[in-house]
Amino acid sequence: MKYIFGFLIIAVLCFVPAAMATDYYVNPKGNDSWSGTLKKPNVKLTDGPFKTLERAKLAIRTLKKSKAFKNKVTVNLASGVYYLNQPLNLNLIDSGLPDREILWQGEPGAQVTLSAGMPVTCKKRDATFWDCPLLKLPASTAYFDTSRIKGNTPKFELFVNDQKLELARWPDKDWAHIKSPLDQKTQFSVMETLPTLTGDIKAAQVHIFAGNDWYDQYIGVDSVNQLSNAIKLPDLTTYPLISGRRFYIQNLPSLLNAPGEWLFDAAAKKISVIPPADMASMEFMLTSLPNILFIDGASYLTFKNISFKYSTGTAITLKNSKNVALDRVEVSNIGGKGIEIQKGQNVILSNSSIHHTGAQGVVVSGGDRNTLQASGHVIHNNHIHHMSTTILTYTPGIDINGVGVTVTHNLLEYGAGTAILIKGNEHLIEKNEIHHFCMQASDCGAIYSGRDWAARGNVIRYNSIHDIIGYGMKSVDVAKNQAVYQSPDGARGVYLDDGASGFEVNGNILENAGLMSIQVGGGRDNKIVNNYIKTNEYAIWLDARSADYDWNQNQKILEASPYKSPVWAQKYPDLASPMHNKKWPEGNRIEHNVIVTTNPVGLFLRYHVPVDSIIIANNLVWSTIGKPRVNFEILGSNKNIVGNSWVQWAEQKIERGSIVADPCVSINDKKMTTCPDSPIKDIGFKPLPIDIGLIR
Structure with missing residues (x-):
């Protein structure tokens, strides 16, 4: 009898850890009205995984509110692209505890992408140009760095097949150069002959190293004098202008002339693009949301095996958070910063790839x-x-x-x-x-x-x-x-x-x-x-x-x-x-x-x-x-x-x-x-x- 009793104890101990874990499942093909406790839909399609991360977040909050948060929680994300309508915001309410961590993970072997981007459909206009009508505009309305980027260019970027395209610019490659400063920080003549510039000149922007080779910035354009081959800026450069220093000008219709360039027509809500050569098929994506994941004041969280793409600002921000881990994540094709960790304690970023920011x-x-x-x-x-x-x-x-x-x-x-x-x-x-x-x-x-x-x-x-x-x-x-x-x-x-x-x-x-x-x-x-x-x-x-x-x-x-x-x-x-x-x-x-x-x-x-x-x-x-x-x-x-x-x-x-x-x-x-x-x-x-x- 004692052997049977011992066997039952062992069986219970082996079973309890699995039973104690709480798992939720999310799938782009799921349904937020389901329980989220099943990895796949049941036969009757009455229950299965959630569709969105927001729904999983709500489920964990409900679990806590009902005082049922007694074990570790794992949110399992199935393969696919999750297009976000808003950043995933987590705070103190969404925290785990030292013995009850909360893990958000792509399922083993899955390819999971959280996207702040907005797919767009583009059609070929002629042998050179493609047009992309925008039924809605990207969410971002500000530059990610308003101190070093000024002007009236789009607050979003365009990618094709994960390749970032350039705003229409001159020169198409390399740089133009300041000939002579006409004042200390706003006006200069140009060594190279400026091209004919059409469109609203105040929509143009210069990317400029005004006075040295260690500080660059973007500034709008006030006016261009084609006769004197000179440019006037509406804002001061940080360093005084110096002859020979480099710049280029971008964001005018007349500059759209080279493969890999694009332009946004705000009035017509349309993008025009000359795609890169030798692309058999093309998927176009605009960056849209400023952020993808924002964690403020949370603890004992782990994010694992997830890709974060196409935000206009900072992809992942962690503020005032403790004991948070980002493991085997990928952050790419980001307008601003990849990951920012502000204050807090014991945040670990490991085994990850951060690129093209x-x-x-x-x-x-x-x-x-x-x-x-x-x-x-x-x-x-x-x-x-x-x-x-x-x-x-x-x-x-x-x-x-x-x-x-x-x-x-x-x-x-x-x-x-x-x-x-x-x-x-x-x-x-x-x-x-x-x-x-x-x-x-x-x-x-x-x-x-x-x-x-x-x-x-x-x-x-x-x-x-x-x-x-x-x-x-x-x-x-x-x-x-x-x-x-x-x-x-x-x-x-x-x-x-x-x-x-x-x-x-x-x-x-x-x-x-x-x-x-x-x-x-x-x-x-x-x-x-x-x-x-x-x-x-x-x-x-x-x-x-x-x-x-x-x-x-x-x-x-x-x-x-x-x-x-x-x-x-x-x-x-x-x-x-x-x-x-x-x-x-x-x-x-x-x-x-x-x-x-x-x-x-x-x-x-x-x-x-x-x-x-x-x-x-x-x-x-x-x-x-x-x-x-x-x-x-x-x-x-x-x-x-x-x-x-x-x-x-x-x-x-x-x-x-x-x-x-x-x-x-x-x-x-x-x-x-x-x-x-x-x-x-x-x-x-x-x-x-x-x-x-x-x-x-």
Whole structure:
């Protein structure tokens, strides 16, 4: 009898977990009047899965209201496209609990898409043009970034077969150029001859780098003078206009002339398009809703195996939320940002793909800078690529702020500007692969931070950073109507700009990582240690900033931080110590690095350093062609020497214990191997991990 009783106990224990779970099912072919507890419709078609996510949300709320929320809940989404009439908004009411998480998931093996888009039907007008009448207009009525995008262009985008099309523009490819500013920030003549422009000129818009290669914006057009070949803008550019800088003009009927371009006729409620060539069949989609998923103040939620597409703004926003996970999601074809995590605690984005976003791929902030409490947010094992397709600069793959964000094992590739932008404290950037960034910007870093003496505790460790390009103006000749741009130009691998301080850059592999693999731009107390750098440009550039740099702005930012508080003073004693000279890069350490130059003249280092308060030691340097040379300035003295030999630099006795030797090192698939008798052991170089990059 006792054996039968024992068997019953085991049977009940095996059965109870399945019975305790609560499952709802959603299917595009379902019905919101059904119970949602069946995966497929019953024979009589009287019950089956829900049709919409909103109905599933209501079912969970009803479950809670009836006090039946005693177990985990899973919302299972069947394969298909779910076109949303409004974003899925979740808040505190929709939260799970520590032992009763709520999972929204695409069923295993399913292909599930939540779409903020609006399909449109287009018909061929003639051999060139197609027309798409709009029975209704997209929901969005504002640009996703009203500070950097102004004008009267459509607030939505057009895709065909998942390919983003261009608003009708001139030039069709590349850029036109400013000939001469006619005032400081609104009027300029054009080097190239403007085409004949028809239609309402006030509907036109320029995309412009007004005064440099690191900041772009969109501005409407006030007027065009075809006789003087000049353009007048209704709003000020952020930077003063400069000859040779680039722009293009878009959104006029006369500019619709090339494959892949489109135009919206608001009066006729019609889109005209010249589709890309060689497409046998075409599906047209407009971005419509500004958002797809919006979570505010919720906890213990997971979203898994779901694609999010075609929003005009930010696809997924999480505000003030805790213990939320996004796992194996795809976010693509987004007008603005892919994912934004604002404040909250312990939000995890993992194993996901974020690509083809108009602005940032991922924006994440959180933690308490006063107390240095970490956010606990984690960005892990994601593929992030082709972001910043609309706004090209300061819209990185991952944009970090606050305290204690962890970014690990991601692959970031193909961005117009920066890959990772860092603000705040105690962030960890580890074991990521980063390549092909700064494709449309100069004075740009793959990993960038700047202008904050108090941004301490940040670690950039064990990353592979390679093929960082840069694109910028080389020369301009107004008389000849000629502006010459070049690539590569002005990129950096790790860019600690304008006094960025307290960083640890440790154990990274940098190959072909721009004009400067690592730049310390006047900052303090940075540790550049145990990195492998191979370059035909500068490996490390340490400077004291130009004479006209305003250090008062750094001082103001410092005073606004709680650096004198006990918790900060204990954590960052160097920050509380008096500065000998705030204009000098004091307290930096450059140690145990392996540096290989392939530059024909061997020039690979540039140091602007004080005699004291800096440590440069135990590095290994090697030139594959010729002998290594160094540019250096010893601050506080009259020694400012360009192209010095390594021997002359060593004679200054600032760098100690370093050697010139062939490291006998090779890098293959982000892994370092060395010869048995490699001299890197003589400088205390520590082995690098072999698991850099995506975990597949």
